[in-house]
Amino acid sequence: MERQRRRRRRPALSCIECRRRKIKCDRNDPCGHCIATNTQCTFKIFGDDLARDSGDLGSSTAQIEPAPSPRTLRVGVNAPAADQQSDCLFVSPAAESPPHSRPSTHAAGPESTTRRQGLGQQPPGPRSQASAGTALSSLSDTGQSILASQFGLEAGKILLNKTRTLRSSHWMGMAEEFSCLNSCYRAITGESTQEAWLQDEETKASIAHIQELLRKCKTITRSLKIGRPSRSLFPTLSDLLPPTRDVADKLVKLYLESFEPLMRILHIPSFWAEYEKIAESPDTAKPASLFKVLLIIGLGSSLTPEPDPAFRIRVQQWLHAAQIWLSGPLEKDRLSISGIQIFCLTLLARQVFAIGGDLVWTSTGSLLNRAMQMGLHRDPKHLPPMSPIQAEIRRRLWATILELTLQSSLDAAMPPRISLEEFDTKAPSNVDDDEISESTMAIPHHPKETYTVSSMQLVLLESVPTRLKVLRALNGLHAEISIEDVLALSAELTRALQKCGQIIQRNKSKGLHSFQSNLIDYLVRRFMIPLHCAFACKARTNPLFQSSRKICLDTALSLLSHETDDKFSRLMAVGGGMFREGIRYGCSVIGLELIAETESQHKDGTLHRASAYRNMLKQSLKDLIALSEERIRQGENNVKMHMFLNMILAQVEAMEEGKPMEYTMVKEARESLEFCYELLQARASTIPLPTPNVQLEDPLGPLPGIGDWQTEADFAGFFLTSTALF
Numbered sequence: 099m100e101r102q103r104r105r106r107r108r109p110a111l112s113c114i115e116c117r118r119r120k121i122k123c124d125r126n127d128p129c130g131h132c133i134a135t136n137t138q139c140t141f142k143i144f145g146d147d148l149a150r151d152s153g154d155l156g157s158s159t160a161q162i163e164p165a166p167s168p169r170t171l172r173v174g175v176n177a178p179a180a181d182q183q184s185d186c187l188f189v190s191p192a193a194e195s196p197p198h199s200r201p202s203t204h205a206a207g208p209e210s211t212t213r214r215q216g217l218g219q220q221p222p223g224p225r226s227q228a229s230a231g232t233a234l235s236s237l238s239d240t241g242q243s244i245l246a247s248q249f250g251l252e253a254g255k256i257l258l259n260k261t262r263t264l265r266s267s268h269w270m271g272m273a274e275e276f277s278c279l280n281s282c283y284r285a286i287t288g289e290s291t292q293e294a295w296l297q298d299e300e301t302k303a304s305i306a307h308i309q310e311l312l313r314k315c316k317t318i319t320r321s322l323k324i325g326r327p328s329r330s331l332f333p334t335l336s337d338l339l340p341p342t343r344d345v346a347d348k349l350v351k352l353y354l355e356s357f358e359p360l361m362r363i364l365h366i367p368s369f370w371a372e373y374e375k376i377a378e379s380p381d382t383a384k385p386a387s388l389f390k391v392l393l394i395i396g397l398g399s400s401l402t403p404e405p406d407p408a409f410r411i412r413v414q415q416w417l418h419a420a421q422i423w424l425s426g427p428l429e430k431d432r433l434s435i436s437g438i439q440i441f442c443l444t445l446l447a448r449q450v451f452a453i454g455g456d457l458v459w460t461s462t463g464s465l466l467n468r469a470m471q472m473g474l475h476r477d478p479k480h481l482p483p484m485s486p487i488q489a490e491i492r493r494r495l496w497a498t499i500l501e502l503t504l505q506s507s508l509d510a511a512m513p514p515r516i517s518l519e520e521f522d523t524k525a526p527s528n529v530d531d532d533e534i535s536e537s538t539m540a541i542p543h544h545p546k547e548t549y550t551v552s553s554m555q556l557v558l559l560e561s562v563p564t565r566l567k568v569l570r571a572l573n574g575l576h577a578e579i580s581i582e583d584v585l586a587l588s589a590e591l592t593r594a595l596q597k598c599g600q601i602i603q604r605n606k607s608k609g610l611h612s613f614q615s616n617l618i619d620y621l622v623r624r625f626m627i628p629l630h631c632a633f634a635c636k637a638r639t640n641p642l643f644q645s646s647r648k649i650c651l652d653t654a655l656s657l658l659s660h661e662t663d664d665k666f667s668r669l670m671a672v673g674g675g676m677f678r679e680g681i682r683y684g685c686s687v688i689g690l691e692l693i694a695e696t697e698s699q700h701k702d703g704t705l706h707r708a709s710a711y712r713n714m715l716k717q718s719l720k721d722l723i724a725l726s727e728e729r730i731r732q733g734e735n736n737v738k739m740h741m742f743l744n745m746i747l748a749q750v751e752a753m754e755e756g757k758p759m760e761y762t763m764v765k766e767a768r769e770s771l772e773f774c775y776e777l778l779q780a781r782a783s784t785i786p787l788p789t790p791n792v793q794l795e796d797p798l799g800p801l802p803g804i805g806d807w808q809t810e811a812d813f814a815g816f817f818l819t820s821t822a823l824f
Contacts, residue, residue, distance in 0.1 A: 349398030452674025
């Protein structure tokens with residue numbers, strides 16, 4: 099019986115890179131995708147005589163013919179703009195092709211060669227306006243290419259804000275829906291003066307008043323910063339003493355029932371013993387023990403209803419002193435379990451109190467290095483023999499360090515400095531702290547369903563691999579995340595969130611507090627918005643990206659509509675770092691959705707008929723305005739976020755009423771700044787004027803010089819104009 103002949107293979111017209119990524123190629127030479135990602139564009143040519151005499155399908159790949167001549171492989175090199183208009187280079191596949199572009203194993207036939215060369219003769223760029231504008235063709239866009247096109251950047255270029263790379267919440271500010279807001283802000287900053295609406299004398303007067311209010315607000319915030327410990331000499335001895343015993347006990351308990359279950363840093367019975375020694379004799383306490391207690395008291399104070407401004411200043415002094423102690427040069431006693439515990443507490447406190455919270459990623463790298471030098475990245479079974487409790491503490495600390503690393507990497511838009519291949523430390527045991535001590539010979543094991551004080555950390559740890567994938571896809575040097583990658587990672591995150599929710603609901607009656615469930619949901623869920631934001635901004639022009647838009651909005655609403663809990667609400671009102679960044683996400687996403695929905699209904703004539711969804715978004719924006727006001731009362735120096743939110747609301751209401759948007763937005767900006775200026779004045783009146791500290795003889799030993807550990811930079815909101823981030 100004659101063997102079945104192999105069907106003739108059609109010529110592959112897409113480039114190798116697009117075929118590898120399974121995305122649509124525009125077939126230009128080089129193609130648009132490779133230009134956007136600065137990737138070598140290679141086309142492999144298949145002849146009509148492919149496998150002509152190769153017998154059955156299984157044996158065809160075994161018959162390898164001689165490699166093609168150099169002219170059978172056409173490569174488009176992504177050269178500078180001046181060079182991209184020239185003809186593509188003909189290169190040797192052995193010398194120039196990337197690892198994934200293997201040379202063809204078959205000679206190319208004349209017909210297919212002519213066809214491919216004909217495509218190569220087309221001018222660079224889209225083949226036609228129709229094909230370039232279709233929703234399907236833009237599916238080949240990656241997140242990086244979308245963001246680069248929004249800013250008009252060349253491939254591989256980035257933008258900096260105050261020496262730092264832009265973050266996801268800033269990228270969203272360049273969505274087309276914010277063009278009117280950006281135009282108004284450029285007028286306020288004096289960058290734009292030629293628009294017709296600016297020629298009105300009343301408008302000019304309003305803008306001049308706004309500029310004066312911004313200067314006044316800036317002057318007050320600068321005066322408030324004078325009292326920072328980093329702006330004066332070292333803390334005095336009295337500054338490093340804990341408060342009265344009853345106050346300290348209350349604040350320590352607040353910390354242990356809120357932050358500690360998720361960020362396991364302590365063995366609670368051992369800490370209480372250490373705490374009792376300091377309470378009995380604070381003057382003789384070791385520096386490590388003292389700083390540990392002070393930082394825990396400070397973190398607990400962030401959750402109290404009405405914090406005393408003077409006490410808040412003392413907490414900042416403790417935090418700066420602890421940071422100085424950690425920075426001591428050549429002090430090997432910092433390279434210890436206590437030193438790692440203080441480092442973790444310091445990083446958490448810096449974010450809670452917005453003291454250098456936007457610079458935590460660099461400090462987390464130092465923490466990670468110290469931990470790895472101490473061997474925390476290796477499971478204790480690989481280390482010299484140690485007690486079970488010491489092994490358990492090391493595993494808990496490593497899990498906490500991983501969490502701090504992931505969160506800071508997300509906020510800084512920087513790659514995580516760790517991968518799953520670089521550590522083998524096992525997860526901590528699901529055990530209560532009172533079940534283990536220095537005399538324990540074996541750690542008891544409880545099933546996952548049994549709720550213990552370590553359960554929440556284990557739940558958080560399970561999603562670490564997925565969140566690491568997200569960070570590497572977003573922040574890697576050559577990241578080219580596509581919509582298919584985004585949806586796959588999003589599905590993994592959704593499953594992790596569902597699992598968290600199931601465990602939380604199962605343990606609600608077993609001692610799990612609402613603060614813990616809110617915090618664990620926040621720490622995992624907030625990864626969704628950076629993952630989808632690039633595609634969500636394109637959803638209005640490409641309906642195939644609607645899923646990203648919906649996920650971003652649902653996530654933003656969930657982050658800002660947490661389960662009722664007074665302590666978590668206070669944390670969101672005072673927190674910086676990852677807590678402030680979550681609010682920034684919510685402002686960007688909800689503001690964008692509200693403007694886009696209003697514009698869409700205005701165009702299709704349903705603006706005054708279908709208002710339920712729009713009213714829900716407006717209420718969410720008003721809740722954000724109220725949160726912004728409370729944050730200013732609690733210590734936030736940035737007044738522009740409050741101004742921008744009010745301007746967005748004014749823009750929407752102007753569209754609803756048929757009024758000129760720019761005039762309404764400028765008026766609302768002025769009223770917002772007048773209100774914020776009064777808040778800052780009231781806050782300044784309650785804070786005591788700083789007095790120069792006199793350096794006393796310090797029992798902690800000599801301290802290194804104090805650097806300028808600034809409170810988070812005044813990022814002036816969450817949008818990006820054409821010239822400056824504000």
